[in-house]
Amino acid sequence: MVLEALEQEGVDLIFGYPGGANLPIYQRLPDHPKLRHILVRHEQGAAHMADGYARACGRPGVVFATSGPGALNLVTGLCTAYMDSVPMIAITGQVNSAQVGRDAFQESDVIGATSSVTKHSYLVTNIAQLPRVIHEAFHIAATGRPGPVLIDICKDVQMAEAERPARQRVDIPGYQLNGHVKLDQAGLAATALAKAERPVILAGHGVILSHAEQALLDLAEKAGTPVGTTLLGIGSFPVNHPLSLHMTGFMGTGWCLKAVQNADVLMMVGMRVDDRVTARLADFAPKATTFIHVDIDGSEMGKNVRPHIELVADARQALEAMLPGIDSVDEGRGRWLAQIDAWREDHPLRYTHSNGHLQPQDVLIDMYKRCRSEAVVVADVGQNQIWAALWWNYDRPGLFINSGGAGTMGFALPAAIGAKFALPDVPVWCVAGEGGFVMTAQELSVAVEHQLDIKIVLLNNFSLGMVRQFQDDFYGGVRSQVDLTHMPDFVKLADAYGLPGVRVEKLADVGPAMDAAERTRGPFLIDFRIDPEANVYPIVPLGKSLNDFWEAPVGE
Amino acid sequence: MSDRPLPPGSPRDHDAGAPKEPLPTSPRGGEDRLRVLSVLVEDNSGTLSKVSGLIRRRGFHVRAISIGPSREPGRFRMTLEVDAGHAEADQVLKQLERLVDVVEVEDLTDHDVHSRELVVARVAVSEVSALVDKGARVLDTGPTWTTIEFAGEGEEVGGFVDELRRHGILDVVRSGPVVMRRTAS
Ligand SMILES: Cc1ncc(C[n+]2csc(CCOP(=O)(O)OP(=O)(O)O)c2C)c(N)n1
Numbered sequence: 001m002v003l004e005a006l007e008q009e010g011v012d013l014i015f016g017y018p019g020g021a022n023l024p025i026y027q028r029l030p031d032h033p034k035l036r037h038i039l040v041r042h043e044q045g046a047a048h049m050a051d052g053y054a055r056a057c058g059r060p061g062v063v064f065a066t067s068g069p070g071a072l073n074l075v076t077g078l079c080t081a082y083m084d085s086v087p088m089i090a091i092t093g094q095v096n097s098a099q100v101g102r103d104a105f106q107e108s109d110v111i112g113a114t115s116s117v118t119k120h121s122y123l124v125t126n127i128a129q130l131p132r133v134i135h136e137a138f139h140i141a142a143t144g145r146p147g148p149v150l151i152d153i154c155k156d157v158q159m160a161e162a163e164r165p166a167r168q169r170v171d172i173p174g175y176q177l178n179g180h181v182k183l184d185q186a187g188l189a190a191t192a193l194a195k196a197e198r199p200v201i202l203a204g205h206g207v208i209l210s211h212a213e214q215a216l217l218d219l220a221e222k223a224g225t226p227v228g229t230t231l232l233g234i235g236s237f238p239v240n241h242p243l244s245l246h247m248t249g250f251m252g253t254g255w256c257l258k259a260v261q262n263a264d265v266l267m268m269v270g271m272r273v274d275d276r277v278t279a280r281l282a283d284f285a286p287k288a289t290t291f292i293h294v295d296i297d298g299s300e301m302g303k304n305v306r307p308h309i310e311l312v313a314d315a316r317q318a319l320e321a322m323l324p325g326i327d328s329v330d331e332g333r334g335r336w337l338a339q340i341d342a343w344r345e346d347h348p349l350r351y352t353h354s355n356g357h358l359q360p361q362d363v364l365i366d367m368y369k370r371c372r373s374e375a376v377v378v379a380d381v382g383q384n385q386i387w388a389a390l391w392w393n394y395d396r397p398g399l400f401i402n403s404g405g406a407g408t409m410g411f412a413l414p415a416a417i418g419a420k421f422a423l424p425d426v427p428v429w430c431v432a433g434e435g436g437f438v439m440t441a442q443e444l445s446v447a448v449e450h451q452l453d454i455k456i457v458l459l460n461n462f463s464l465g466m467v468r469q470f471q472d473d474f475y476g477g478v479r480s481q482v483d484l485t486h487m488p489d490f491v492k493l494a495d496a497y498g499l500p501g502v503r504v505e506k507l508a509d510v511g512p513a514m515d516a517a518e519r520t521r522g523p524f525l526i527d528f529r530i531d532p533e534a535n536v537y538p539i540v541p542l543g544k545s546l547n548d549f550w551e552a553p554v555g556e
Numbered sequence: 557m558s559d560r561p562l563p564p565g566s567p568r569d570h571d572a573g574a575p576k577e578p579l580p581t582s583p584r585g586g587e588d589r590l591r592v593l594s595v596l597v598e599d600n601s602g603t604l605s606k607v608s609g610l611i612r613r614r615g616f617h618v619r620a621i622s623i624g625p626s627r628e629p630g631r632f633r634m635t636l637e638v639d640a641g642h643a644e645a646d647q648v649l650k651q652l653e654r655l656v657d658v659v660e661v662e663d664l665t666d667h668d669v670h671s672r673e674l675v676v677a678r679v680a681v682s683e684v685s686a687l688v689d690k691g692a693r694v695l696d697t698g699p700t701w702t703t704i705e706f707a708g709e710g711e712e713v714g715g716f717v718d719e720l721r722r723h724g725i726l727d728v729v730r731s732g733p734v735v736m737r738r739t740a741s
Binding site for chain 2: 112297306
């Protein structure tokens with residue numbers, strides 16, 4: 001019954017792991033050849049694969065896990081998807097309904113453990129509920145502000161037989177998609193933007209989720225307004241566009257931060273305005289007299305910054321509603337854009353490359369020249385993530401995948417695997433630090449088993465780089481528990497899993513290694529031994545305002 | 557108006573001068589952090605824990621709660637008095653609305669409402685007549701004690717409980733409030 005219902009939802013791929021409490025489902029799996037099941041090596045891997053799959057193609061990723069430890073291994077993956085509004089369906093086995101609450105073998109309160117990291121969840125104790133629940137779950141996961149939905153199904157329900165009722169239209173009184181739409185201030189927002197002397201637009205993930213990139217481009221050009229993106233908003237506005245401010249936030253570009261801090265009108269679209277974007281909240285955009293916030297989730301209005309003008313709607317709908325309201329633009333606009341260009345000149349992205357070490361930026365620049373806008377980059381968490389975000393000219397959505405809200409180390413490899421399943425014809429590159437990589441490295445087996453063409457770029461700096469940098473910069477230089485000694489030889493590790501790999505220590509060897517990776521069909525790993533002291537810049541010290549960003553030391 | 561400092565990041569604490577045109581201010585999110593909410597929820601497994609989990613996770617604090625079946629089968633009516641903690645007050649309502657099991661939330665703070673609480677107490681027989689004079693009703697009587705009930709607005713009930721203390725209580729239980737608008741909406 002579970003599998004039929006999934007087929008009805010159009011599912012063709014499942015990432016999962018069997019165990020006692022979901023065996024009835026697995027027993028029937030061979031009868032459903034249209035459902036392709038990928039056996040992962042750890043349930044967390046399954047959740048990140050489903051997540052990468054969903055981010056790459058927009059359809060909900062589906063995960064199976066057994067009860068107790070199996071289901072609890074999903075928690076980090078659910079949280080990662082929840083924080084970044086990624087649609088996912090997790091189907092977990094639960095003990096027999098008569099045993100619930102008796103601490104049966106491998107029983108755990110999965111709903112209780114996951115309700116703060118799921119958009120919604122169901123415990124199914126009766127077969128009669130199942131068809132409706134599965135249908136509703138897909139609807140909830142994929143619509144509005146997307147997110148993961150968990151369905152915990154008791155084992156006896158998995159075994160029960162029932163007539164399949166005709167599919168009914170979803171009607172969930174507590175989940176009304178258009179109930180909260182509020183666009184009455186669209187005209188006011190347009191006027192505020194057009195009349196502003198120093199306007200800035202910040203664009204988040206919501207722009208990508210609602211396919212609003214064209215509307216954003218039109219609005220920015222019509223209103224002559226520069227656009228910065230959040231980490232998850234990368235790709236919503238082309239980085240090489242003259243109005244682009246590139247990335248904002250506490251590791252954003254100097255010229256973007258200057259623009260935000262000097263803006264008189266700040267419009268935030270499809271974003272949560274979290275602490276990584278605002279740095280010290282009281283000093284966020286201190287000169288702004290008008291905040292405009294656009295988000296599909298009304299609870300974002302005033303959660304962190306109280307807007308003067310709020311548009312509660314899908315970003316595309318909101319931006320399109322604003323467009324006609326932009327007529328003549330304030331005449332000071334030219335001066336403002338010139339000022340931003342001056343900041344761009346004064347605070348460029350830069351890095352040291354004269355100390356003899358291989359620099360991560362050199363690796364990424366070589367990679368960018370090969371990939372341009374043809375490949376999907378899946379980054380892990382830490383310095384590697386920010387380098388991959390900044391040193392690349394993403395010019396459309398979908399090219400950069402990473403765990404922004406949760407910052408989950410170990411995300412990249414399984415998410416890249418999921419993305420590759422979603423986009424078999426697109427090159428997929430996985431960029432990771434060695435620390436995060438070993439957290440889920442067992443999923444290499446999956447890449448090899450399915451001969452997935454994934455290029456793994458390890459930026460190996462022999463430490464938990466981002467934490468090391470924080471300790472150096474903000475914790476008095478006390479390096480505590482950040483040295484990753486005794487890591488595996490990654491080339492041998494690759495070999496042990498059955499994929500080719502090479503090690504690169506010199507700039508001259510970057511190109512040939514990349515060539516080899518590109519020539520190889522199937523997974524390939526490159527262990528780039530980079531400068532162990534390389535840092536991410538700009539960076540705003542913890543607790544400081546966006547004005548106080550530090551820049552890379554001026555190189556030679 | 558309380559003298560609570562403005563929330564950080566609130567545009568009002570920027571000193572860059574007033575906006576050029578009068579801008580709309582938010583209808584909610586005022587200074588008062590205590591909200592009285594009437595919440596209609598589905599009777600699903602886990603609904604109560606999802607509501608209470610949300611309140612805890614967002615840093616809100618429940619001051620009073622009551623819950624019972626609503627007019628509609630399969631749905632319960634909760635009355636909540638919630639302190640928004642460090643969040644803006646309108647967050648309580650907005651976050652509750654995000655829960656799929658929550659059908660409807662109404663903010664009754666500062667509205668013209670009937671708000672009733674119930675207290676049931678056991679007191680020594682000798683004390684009863686004074687309490688009956690204050691409006692208590694006798695539920696039953698034993699050899700040395702009498703059980704009484706009293707219903708009223710929160711403050712009245714509070715006053716009544718204070719009064720009970722002076723009379724020596726053997727036992728007392730008090731409900732959370734149930735709240736309804738005075739006029740049909
Ligand atoms: C699961 C998890 N644990 C801990 C952290 C905290 N953390 C953030 S970045 C980082 C260092 C990452 O090191 P590495 O993977 O080697 O990447 P690098 O920063 O060196 O590029 C750590 C430990 C995290 N984000 N996720």
